[in-house]
Amino acid sequence: MGIEVTVQGLTKSFGKKNIWQDLSLTLPAGEVSVMLGPSGTGKTVFLKSLIGLVRPERGSVLVDGVDMVRSRERDVYEARKKFGLMFQDGALFGSMNLFDNIAFPLREHTKKKETEIRRVVMERLEMVGLAGDEDKLPGEISGGMRKRAGLARALVLDPQIILCDEPDSGLDPVRTAFTSQLLIDLNAQIDATMLIVTHNLDIAATVPDNMGMLFRRNLVTFGPREVLLTSEEPVIAQFLSGSRTGPIGMSEEKDAATLAREADGQAAGPLHAVPREVVPQLEPTPGLPERQAVRRRRERVLGMLDQLPPAARRAVEASLPQNMPPLPQRTSLARRGRPGEEPQAAGVDPNAATASVDISRPGPSGSRERP
Ligand SMILES: Nc1ncnc2c1ncn2[C@@H]1O[C@H](COP(=O)(O)OP(=O)(O)OP(=O)(O)O)[C@@H](O)[C@H]1O
Incomplete structure (x- = not known):
């Protein structure tokens, strides 16, 4: 089974430029999580920080007892072997065929014999739907196939x-849909902890168990998919609807004057007033094992149900299997459910794998200024 990754108070700058600050979240073991965020908000830097390729100046990333930020290089190198990385372009060697590309980590990091290497490589090629393509060079296959080869590796x-x-980058909508299914199938087969960085709204809506979003150098939220998918936070609503109206501009953040003009033009009602539907999550292809993460996540999320905003809570309840016994009445649930009451944001609680910050409040560094 996959292992938990615990991020606490992570802050990264390049020179004087702060990329993000004080990020805290837990990737629950064996579950699929997605990190969203406009371009340039530091999602790739975040991924690289998790595996110790980028060293943040503050905070920790705990993987099986190893802090990927502060531990000795030798320990970080060993812990990195627990990770599999799929880069945007597949990152394949152009002069090697797919077989040799995929065999590369095995030849580099293990003492396996060639017969065993062949068995593993062919099995992984089969998993990503590339069986029969092992002799092709990366230049002879499509971008989608290169990505799948990168995943096999x-x-x-x-x-x-x-x-x-x-x-999904560079893929057409059909191949993106196949990629979404592949990621869910993969999770069903190997039960690994997965973190996907994407801009793609279909992947975001249908694949993950948990979702987070980076914006203005902060983690806007991280938690069960229902929290983000029902959020009324303007930046999340804008991102999920792909709208030009909202805090995200062409150069990531809009200035105060632009936002004021938009607010004037929104007399008919703000963009995020429309409730969004939470579409069902993808299930593994028939014939594959059930995703073990589903049951674990259900127990975890039910345990934190009364910490969730009402819309997210309703979405979780609506997603429960029909044959489940009714949930016990919760006092806090009844208290929050009163008509006219404002939804409450989930508080920072890394153990519950939920975190959120109010990005509209001024922060100590001045990066959370109201636009
Ligand atoms: N090694 C580096 N040195 C200096 N700045 C860097 C370095 N790596 C990344 N950055 C900067 O960090 C910021 C975040 O980059 P990153 O690639 O993580 O963004 P992203 O959210 O993944 O963007 P996109 O969605 O467009 O891929 C950018 O301004 C980038 O220029």
């Missing part, structure tokens, strides 16, 4: 944590 060392950086 990420899988050969039996990773417990898989990080995928924009698995």
Whole structure:
């Protein structure tokens, strides 16, 4: 089974430029999580920080007892073997055929014999739907196939944590849908902890168990998918609807004057007033094992139900199987459910794998200024 990744108070700057600050979240073991965020908000830097390729100046990333930020290089190197990485372009060697590309980590990091290497490589090629293509060069296949080959290579060392950086970039909608299914099927088969960075709204809506979003150098929220998918936070509502109206501009953040003009033009009602539907999550292809993460997540989320905003709570309840016994009445649930009451944001609670900050409040660094 996958292992938990616990991020606490992570802050990264390059020179004087702060990328993000004080990020805290837990990637629950074996579950699929997605990190959203406008371009340039530091999602790739975040992925690289998890595996110790980028060293943040503050905070910790705990993986099986190893802090990927502060531990000795030797320990970080060992812990990195628990990860499988899928980069945007597949990151394949152009002069090697797919077989040799996928075999590369096994030849580099293990003492396996060639017969065993062949068995593992062919099994992984089969998993990503590339059986029969092993003799092709990366230049002879489509972008989608290159991504799947990159995923196969990420899988050969039996990773417990898989990080995928924009698995959909450059793919058409149909291939993106196949990629979504592939990621869910993969989770069903190997039960690894997965974190996917994407801009794709279909992947965001249908694949993850948990979702987070980076904006203005902060983690706007991280928690069960229902929290983000029902959120009324303007930046989340704008991102999920792909609208030009809202705090996100062409150069990531709009200035105060632009936002004021938009607010004037929104007399008919703000963009985020429309409630969004939470579409069902994808299920593994028939014939594959059930995702073990589903049951674990259900228990975890039910345990934190009364910490969730009402819309998210309703979405969780609506997603429960029909044959489940009724939930016990919760006093706090009844208190929050009164008509006319404002929804409450989930508080920072890394143990419950939920975190949120109010990005509209001024922060100590001045980065949370009201636009
Ligand atoms: N090694 C580096 N040195 C200096 N700045 C860097 C370095 N790596 C990344 N950055 C900067 O960090 C910021 C965040 O980059 P990152 O690639 O993580 O964004 P992103 O959210 O993944 O963007 P996109 O969605 O467009 O891929 C950018 O301004 C980038 O220029």
